Amino acid sequence: MRTELDAADITDARLRTAYQECKRLNATHGRTFFLATRLLAPAQRPAIHALYGFARLADDLVDTPAPGSSPEERLAALADQLSDGLTRGFSDDPVVAAVIDTAQRYHIDGALFDDFLASMRMDLTVTDYPDRAALDRYVYGSADVIGLQVLPILGTVVDPATAAPFAAALGKAFQLTNFLRDVAEDIDRGRIYLPADELAAFGVDRALLEWCRTNRRTDARVRAALADQHEKTREIYRYASQGVALLHPVSRPCVQTALLLYREILDRIEADDFAVFTRRATVGQGRRVAVAGPAYARAVWARRGPRAAELQVARKVRR
Template sequence: MSAVLCVVCPRVNACDHSLPRNYCTQRRCSSNNKLSSKPSFSSGVSAYSRAVANLSRSSEERVYEVVQKQAALVREHRRESELDLKKPVENDGTSTGTTDWNRLNEAYERCREFCADHDNTFYLGTLLMMPELRRAFWAISVWCRRTDDLVDGPNATYTTPKDLERWEKRLNDIFEGRPCDVYDVALSDTASKYPIDIQPFKDMIEGMKLDLTKSRYENFDELYLYCYHVAGTVGLMSVPVIGIAPKSKASIESVYNAALALGIANQLTNILRDVGEDAIRGRIYLPQDELAQAGLSDEDIFCGKVTDKWRSFMKGQIKRARMFYYEAEKGVSELNLASRWAVWSSLLLYRQILDAIEANDYNNFTKRAYVAKAKKLISLPVALGRALKGPSKLAS
């Protein structure tokens, strides 16, 4: 596990799992929060699910509430900035607290070192950003990595639900301006500068709780919610820092949905890449119902044999992940130019892991898919070209 949308028709074949789940949120992104007058397949499946199952809200609907909350926070921030005639917060290089300036610089420098040591690919991507933005990303990334380490790090076997509760209390202190250590100082400062909602951070902690208690996911609805908790949340944390391009005509919700899709896509890619490694720890992050439909079981995962059934199953899973990347692409073009290149680079590089899985003949049991350095370098100018194209007409 790692700590940064689908048109489905009610009559679609149950074995077609290729399309992302939350495409329908794109249709709910008008400024007045009403559904589009043009009906969509995905809005139909939501109504179909409620009418037939009459169960609790889908994972997609629950996550969309967080998207709406974050969008409302951004709108309020914009109104306050306009009324007070202040510069945009993302261009403000000063701290709003009383923290000593030298201590603050030291905090961000420690975050930079942490990122460089733990995730070199991510760190190199941040170097494509403006200095103030990269500092904020380092602070957020460090918190996410430390949170992830609670359940996947060297001392993960000693982590208890109580530890995560204490971590959440510490998170509240960070957002209230009471940092505990040097890394917390950086995140507290970042949270004071940007319209970042605390909910995605809390939701990530919920994802860590799932890893302590849950090792199987019955269907994609369950897996989607897990992917949101541990990775989709990163997208919602990041957009307030990156900012939306002034010329963008897209709704705030649609841009956040695209960021969410990128996080989901990245996590699905992690899951598909790490099937063998997760199996060693007794975890299977694949929808149980889809495995059964493909004629596969947990035992097949633990045996780790690449069969025709497995190849067919993996093709469908990869197709779904790519559809999430496709939806993410629509929103990347709406981001501020200062960070667009870095985000495009991240998307293109991570998506190539899926190509590597295919190149390994779908053997994600004993072969780890990775992207060669040469391919990474080739992707950078491609990402730059896409970044320079500017905002699209996502709102329509």
């Protein structure tokens, strides 16, 4: 991490510790995503780790609250910490401190964090989504904005506004993939992140999904509904993939690798005949290395290319 922090011109001792904590969270909880970050230039990685760490922190407050604590109050406290920290330029919480520094270095719009936290609050009360529009409202805050936050760090060869829709779509595709992989886990939490009207077209409702979870079986109607959801998600991947060429060359191997590996989770679910109620689909280490290996060579080559110098280390905004 020392080389990455030096490359990113992060010299403050407290900030270095904060970024190290975010990297630990990423390496522990987001293995596929973390592998992809290794393909970025060292100067880019700390900021990506910071964004991941903050998202993970908020998600854990909602899904795994500490005994005796109120998720609502802790999420509200996190929002206050972030707002206050963006004003002061620092926070006593290491993860919040790192994401504040990242937001200032890369001029990330604070409204994106507000939208993210709004979706996290929805998880405290919303358990079902009647249609695609309702789910999209949640996913915008929980995933689209992540793609938009990451975009300034990745850099583009076009106006960032041109690349933004593709970045948002890729964030959405990743999130929808997680929903399809984690159907059983989400049911255990009382939530279904699939549009109810689209499931109903195949004769599927909450009761049937809960039956599948209890009996560890995938009903034929559920299998057909999930296959339909897979195709809709693949269409989003196809759209999002058009944005890779709009990124700075140094960043393309990372994003392309993450796209391929996440999309392959859908392949694994299908290969298991949609047995999402008995096992969690994963892409094995061997396959991840097979995809990342050639990408790493492309990444190293891109860092030596004529345009590499354009991607400068972001300097912290003076206050």
